[in-house]
Amino acid sequence: MILDIISIGDELLIGQTLNTNAQWIAKEMDAIGFRIREQITISDSKEHIVSTLDNSLLKADVVLITGGLGPTNDDLTLPVLNEYFCGELIVNQDVYKDIEQLVTRRGFEMNENNKRQALVSSKCKAIRNKKGTAPGLWFEKGNKVVVAMPGVPYEMKGMIETITPWIKEKYTFPEIVHQMVLTKGLSESKLAEILTEWEANLPTVIKLAYLPSPGRVKLRLTSVGQNRAEVQKLIDKEVESLTKIIPDNIYSVGNKNIEKIVGELLRQNKQTMATAESCTGGNIAHLITSISGSSDYFKGAIVSYANEVKINELAVNPTDIDNYGAVSQQVVEQMAKGVLTKLNVDYAVATSGIAGPTGGTEEKPVGTVWIAVANKNEVIAKKYLFGSDRQVNIERATVAGLSMLYDLLRG
Amino acid sequence: MILDIISIGDELLIGQTLNTNAQWIAKEMDAIGFRIREQITISDSKEHIVSTLDNSLLKADVVLITGGLGPTNDDLTLPVLNEYFCGELIVNQDVYKDIEQLVTRRGFEMNENNKRQALVSSKCKAIRNKKGTAPGLWFEKGNKVVVAMPGVPYEMKGMIETITPWIKEKYTFPEIVHQMVLTKGLSESKLAEILTEWEANLPTVIKLAYLPSPGRVKLRLTSVGQNRAEVQKLIDKEVESLTKIIPDNIYSVGNKNIEKIVGELLRQNKQTMATAESCTGGNIAHLITSISGSSDYFKGAIVSYANEVKINELAVNPTDIDNYGAVSQQVVEQMAKGVLTKLNVDYAVATSGIAGPTGGTEEKPVGTVWIAVANKNEVIAKKYLFGSDRQVNIERATVAGLSMLYDLLRG
Numbered sequence: 001m002i003l004d005i006i007s008i009g010d011e012l013l014i015g016q017t018l019n020t021n022a023q024w025i026a027k028e029m030d031a032i033g034f035r036i037r038e039q040i041t042i043s044d045s046k047e048h049i050v051s052t053l054d055n056s057l058l059k060a061d062v063v064l065i066t067g068g069l070g071p072t073n074d075d076l077t078l079p080v081l082n083e084y085f086c087g088e089l090i091v092n093q094d095v096y097k098d099i100e101q102l103v104t105r106r107g108f109e110m111n112e113n114n115k116r117q118a119l120v121s122s123k124c125k126a127i128r129n130k131k132g133t134a135p136g137l138w139f140e141k142g143n144k145v146v147v148a149m150p151g152v153p154y155e156m157k158g159m160i161e162t163i164t165p166w167i168k169e170k171y172t173f174p175e176i177v178h179q180m181v182l183t184k185g186l187s188e189s190k191l192a193e194i195l196t197e198w199e200a201n202l203p204t205v206i207k208l209a210y211l212p213s214p215g216r217v218k219l220r221l222t223s224v225g226q227n228r229a230e231v232q233k234l235i236d237k238e239v240e241s242l243t244k245i246i247p248d249n250i251y252s253v254g255n256k257n258i259e260k261i262v263g264e265l266l267r268q269n270k271q272t273m274a275t276a277e278s279c280t281g282g283n284i285a286h287l288i289t290s291i292s293g294s295s296d297y298f299k300g301a302i303v304s305y306a307n308e309v310k311i312n313e314l315a316v317n318p319t320d321i322d323n324y325g326a327v328s329q330q331v332v333e334q335m336a337k338g339v340l341t342k343l344n345v346d347y348a349v350a351t352s353g354i355a356g357p358t359g360g361t362e363e364k365p366v367g368t369v370w371i372a373v374a375n376k377n378e379v380i381a382k383k384y385l386f387g388s389d390r391q392v393n394i395e396r397a398t399v400a401g402l403s404m405l406y407d408l409l410r411g
Numbered sequence: 412m413i414l415d416i417i418s419i420g421d422e423l424l425i426g427q428t429l430n431t432n433a434q435w436i437a438k439e440m441d442a443i444g445f446r447i448r449e450q451i452t453i454s455d456s457k458e459h460i461v462s463t464l465d466n467s468l469l470k471a472d473v474v475l476i477t478g479g480l481g482p483t484n485d486d487l488t489l490p491v492l493n494e495y496f497c498g499e500l501i502v503n504q505d506v507y508k509d510i511e512q513l514v515t516r517r518g519f520e521m522n523e524n525n526k527r528q529a530l531v532s533s534k535c536k537a538i539r540n541k542k543g544t545a546p547g548l549w550f551e552k553g554n555k556v557v558v559a560m561p562g563v564p565y566e567m568k569g570m571i572e573t574i575t576p577w578i579k580e581k582y583t584f585p586e587i588v589h590q591m592v593l594t595k596g597l598s599e600s601k602l603a604e605i606l607t608e609w610e611a612n613l614p615t616v617i618k619l620a621y622l623p624s625p626g627r628v629k630l631r632l633t634s635v636g637q638n639r640a641e642v643q644k645l646i647d648k649e650v651e652s653l654t655k656i657i658p659d660n661i662y663s664v665g666n667k668n669i670e671k672i673v674g675e676l677l678r679q680n681k682q683t684m685a686t687a688e689s690c691t692g693g694n695i696a697h698l699i700t701s702i703s704g705s706s707d708y709f710k711g712a713i714v715s716y717a718n719e720v721k722i723n724e725l726a727v728n729p730t731d732i733d734n735y736g737a738v739s740q741q742v743v744e745q746m747a748k749g750v751l752t753k754l755n756v757d758y759a760v761a762t763s764g765i766a767g768p769t770g771g772t773e774e775k776p777v778g779t780v781w782i783a784v785a786n787k788n789e790v791i792a793k794k795y796l797f798g799s800d801r802q803v804n805i806e807r808a809t810v811a812g813l814s815m816l817y818d819l820l821r822g
Contacts, residue, residue: 011622011631015437015445015545019430021450024587026426036424037459038702039452041433045618048448071600072621073610106598113600132797133600152623154803178425187517189482189524199484210483211422212563220422240810275693275714281700282686282693284713289692292768292801300720303686303696303712309754313711313724343720357703387542390703392565 001171003034006052007041008067008077009151013040021066021156028160033173034062044068049080053146061144062167067151068285071113077148078121078137084138085146087123091115095126095135102133107108130158137256144172144332173401175228179235181242182252184403188212191246195366198245202238216399253405257404259287265409266297269348273405275301276314276339278326279369280303283398299343304335307323314338327352327364329372336374336381347409349401353384355393373404380408412582414445417463418452419478419488420562424507425677432477432567439571444584455479460491464557472555473578478562480545482524489532489659490558495778496550496557498534500682506537506546513544541569549574556581586639592630592653593663595814599623602630602657602658609656613649627810662817663722670698676820677708680756684816687725687750688713689737690764690780694809710754715746738763738775740783745794746794747785758820759785760812764795766804784815791819 005025011017021040030036037060042048044067056063068077082089097119103114117133120126127136127147132155137148147163149156183191188210192199199208205225211218221238225231237364243250252261266273285301288294302313307326310316315338320330336351353369360366367386372379384400386393412804415715416436422428433450441447449473453459455478465473479488495499507529528544531537538547538558543566548559558566558574594602599621603610610619616636622629632649654661663672686695696712699705713724718737721727726749732743742811746761764780771777778797783790795811797804 010618010620010633012434013437013450014441015434015439015447016589016591016631017622018434019450023426023429024425028426030425036426037454039424039430041450043448060742067414070623071623072603074618074620077727108598108601111600111604117600154520154798154800157800177429180427187519189522190519191530192483192524195524205699207485209421209485210481211428212481215514222421229426277693277696279710280697282712282714285688285716286691286697286805289714289716289766290802290805292766294692295716297718298692300724301693301712301716302724303693303700303714305696305700305712306710306754309711313713313753342724343717355703356699387565387758389568390563391701394550394697 001034001062001173002060003029003036003240004063005036005070006041006056006063006065007039007151008044008049008065009041010043012041012067013043020403021151021153024157025064025066028164029064030176030178032164032168033176044074044076046076049076050084057141057144057146061171063144064145065146065148066156069148069150070326071117071133071135078119081137081139081146081148082121082123085121085123085141087121089119090122091118092120092126093136093271094128095120098128098135099133112340123156127159127162129155136163138166174224174226175231175237176222176224177228177231179221179239180252180254181221181239181250182216183219183246183249184251185249186217186246188217191217191249194246195242198242203234206235206238256398258406260291262290262402262406263291263294263297263411265406267293269409272297272299273347273349274299274339274343274345275401276335276348276350277301277303278305278335278351278402279355280309280351280394280397281305283394284349284401286350287398287402299345302342307329310335314342325364327368327370329370329383332370332372333374333379333381336372336379340374346375346397347405348394349405350374351395351397351401353393355390355397356388357390367393367397369393369400371397371401371404373401373408375408380404412445412473412584413471414440414447415467415474416447416469416476417467417476418450418562419455420452421454421803423478424454432562432564435564435568436475436477436571439575440475441587443575443579444587446527455485455487457487457491460487460496465493468552468555468557472582474555474557476557476559477567480547480559482528482544489530491548492548492557492559493532493534496534496552498532499782500530501533502529503531503546504536505539506531509539509546523600526648538570538573539751540566540678542566543783547574548583549577563822579793579808585635585637586642587633587635588642588646590632590637590650591663591665592645592650592661593627594630594657594660595627595662596660597628597657598626598799601668602628602660605657606653609652614645617649631696669810669817671702673813673817674699674702674705674708676817677758680820683708683710684758684760685750685754685756686812687715687759687761688712688714689721689746689762690766691762691805691808691812692716694805695760695812698813705803710756713750713753718736719745727752736775738765738779738781740781740794743781743783744785744790744792747790751785751787757786758816761785761786762808762812764804764808766801766808767786767799768801778804780811782812782815784812786819791815
């Protein structure tokens, strides 16, 4: 079963908005068993919508479209699809009631635009919108399905929930298994060199991909079959041989992020953690708390952007800041120990660096970051030199801090 | 001048990785004056790369491709493009030296994969990679250009810097002006109703789009012309009439995010801020510190995930936590006042809520968030009811907190 994903909207096309919808849909549909052929982003233009749909329907069984379903004049998806499927625009009473309820609950009265949102095509099944006013549209043509959903992410997600059972009822799927193996400490080319023989001997039904990112490389093994357990077994066997080749470089089998793995280790050990963040500005805490249930092991953070906060809240020695600078081993170690004591936790991570793009010196250029991890017995500090991009430096320092914590947790 | 952006990679297609490259490239190229026609994401497959390129070259002047340039067997972009343009693979000596330098600096020796990365097509100009090993490829065919770059974001960004002058030299561009107007307090349909007449009277050269997101609607006015100043003047005139229609609902003209606007207000006033975060887990601090120069006004944050941190670090009364719960007006107000005093700042934002997906009760369902803002004279608290998605709740609470701070700053 082949799927195309079409995203409509000038804001996506010109880069004003990041297209998170296509990724989210792809992940959900890949899990069902679709082979995703293309993701296409196009403008709010009738000709372009029609030609893209024509092209997708030649090859895909299902086409999922997001965007352009709003009540304003720049939204064209409903009239264009209605014409494409030779329908008429009619008021759907269920949808009308949904909108009325939502608008009333928000304390407004129905206006003309709200009423217009109850219009759907006579040729489609309406998909009720639990979180907004625009209904989704489900068209069928032979054995093919075209679905249009709003571009607002949480409205779209609600509709995917609704239509997933409809899709599963209409089609049968093979089982697709992706197995991630997360490695650290080897570059992509070094890793490929070490794995040459293993890779050459992989069964042809297993596809291997190298996914590099700063400081780590993910390996993805993919296979397809009719029986999930058998496909998984085949992959597991290869992962086992892989583990024998690079035992020290694999930190996770599965697609768990480092923040999740660290959290699970802490929960198993019934231990707690906190962070003391300068250059990462709260991003480590944010990542840790993005995991549901993190309150079991994460007590809190002290973001000490100003030196006075480092001194007053984390008991950093002001003379050390004067002598060595805020971005130094001395300071970052004291930050880690400071938050460990202050918030009374078992583990702490601390960061202090120059995220950039300004603030660098010859001795400490932009991208210099000191990171420390500590528990009651020891404190380990390490200096990193990342790049010149502020957001990338924040992200890399965050991942490096969590990796150091992982190593300390694992002993 | 028309541009297509092709992203190659199964990890993008199946949703394992978010495609930030296409957005970033689109933004840069839109600013130069390209009309971006399509963004397409496809798999690492020879047939698909060729058919997509064929199709793009029918309509676009320039095609920018990312991904599939690595040293491993799943990377096909170089051999496929080389064959497409009927070239031969040859070692580029400059590129070889670049790689050797990079590999040596990282403390490794050149291996076979590294050497292989110095191969480029005889039909292309190599684009040197300052941040990694894979060179980029610049092909010309008549008046059309096809560029391939690595998928690693910071390597790609370095190459865009290199090729932007090459593109500007080869083509002439019209001036495109996008003007964003950020509104709050009106739904998309209500806003459209109020603006019906203004919208109908817009000059036809100006295109209007409504971009809704939780709690706010962005309006985008776009126009194109030969003279930038004239295009801008035309748009400014319309923004002026718009401002007269909804003076209280516009919080920014321009595309500045709320964290940037808040930061600028604080800097102008020479004032400082801090946050006390429970359910947002440091995300407000993270957003504020994502702005370069934020150390001028942001002193720090106390992320008080555990109640004991609320009590010990923010002086929240434990009896109030017992009586009203951690998610309550009483607690969030004390958190805001606590961090205001503790970090000695002029403004504070505090959050306490149930991000979900678990932890809700009948009285306080998942999505319930109390937010408080404070300065020396007052503290204002407000209760929100967001949705059921953890990440969305964190994000909405973050934006709501910053909006409340904005309102307080503006008086």
